[in-house]
Amino acid sequence: MPVQTKICGLSTPETLGAAVAHGAAYVGFVFFAKSPRNLDFDRAAALAALIPGHVRKVGVLVNPDDAFVDRAVAAAGLDILQLHGAEPPERAAVLARRHGIGIWKAIPVKARADLAAAARYRDAADHILYDAKTPDEADLPGGMGLRFDWHLLEGFRHPLPWALSGGLDARNLAEAVGVTGADLVDTSSGVETSPGVKDVDKIAAFLQSASQL
Numbered sequence: 001m002p003v004q005t006k007i008c009g010l011s012t013p014e015t016l017g018a019a020v021a022h023g024a025a026y027v028g029f030v031f032f033a034k035s036p037r038n039l040d041f042d043r044a045a046a047l048a049a050l051i052p053g054h055v056r057k058v059g060v061l062v063n064p065d066d067a068f069v070d071r072a073v074a075a076a077g078l079d080i081l082q083l084h085g086a087e088p089p090e091r092a093a094v095l096a097r098r099h100g101i102g103i104w105k106a107i108p109v110k111a112r113a114d115l116a117a118a119a120r121y122r123d124a125a126d127h128i129l130y131d132a133k134t135p136d137e138a139d140l141p142g143g144m145g146l147r148f149d150w151h152l153l154e155g156f157r158h159p160l161p162w163a164l165s166g167g168l169d170a171r172n173l174a175e176a177v178g179v180t181g182a183d184l185v186d187t188s189s190g191v192e193t194s195p196g197v198k199d200v201d202k203i204a205a206f207l208q209s210a211s212q213l
């Protein structure tokens with residue numbers, strides 16, 4: 001089965017177009033004010049209108065309240081909510097019921113013990129997104145180009161379908177997939193020239209690399 005891809009933190013028609021043209025299965029919009037990739041709802045709506053139906057729209061949110069989720073879902077026609085904060089399983093389940101869309105829960109990973117949190121979401125999420133834990137003092141819980149030790153996933157019994165994230169780029173993707181066995185991968189910084197500035201050539205190279213796995 002080919003490796004599926006999500007390009008996260010897209011914010012321009014050109015880079016969104018590159019992700020779609022080169023085969024991304026998922027595109028991610030970040031709704032988090034501290035992020036250099038943050039979108040307002042109007043911009044998200046304009047970008048979402050450019051996305052063909054076979055590409056899934058993922059909204060990345062951090063501890064959002066109901067009103068914020070309502071606005072993000074309505075603006076961008078989201079297919080999936082990626083919960084990237086400290087949302088407990090009960091909150092994820094409420095959002096799944098309220099919106100009737102997919103839920104991906106990000107699990108921050110630095111040590112093997114961190115993986116245990118994934119099982120708590122068995123009845124509340126569709127996918128787990130393993131991402132590198134960012135430093136306590138960081139402004140962002142993701143999107144920092146950090147990777148975790150992929151060998152931590154070796155032999156781990158995943159409670160749900162899952163995606164690998166954190167510091168992936170066109171050069172390290174084959175090794176990351178080889179070590180972890182991931183069939184869904186996510187990147188943001190690895191296809192940028194600076195935080196928040198996506199690059200069409202890097203997007204193309206990442207997706208080309210994934211297509212050869």
Ligand SMILES: O=C(O)c1ccccc1NCC(=O)[C@H](O)[C@H](O)COP(=O)(O)O
Pocket residue numbers: 008009028030032035036037060061062084131140141142143144145146147165166167168186187188189190
């Ligand atoms: O990308 C952000 O700015 C961001 C902000 C707040 C929460 C999550 C965020 N990104 C989530 C993603 O899905 C990223 O693709 C993932 O963390 C990997 O990022 P990177 O290591 O930069 O490839």
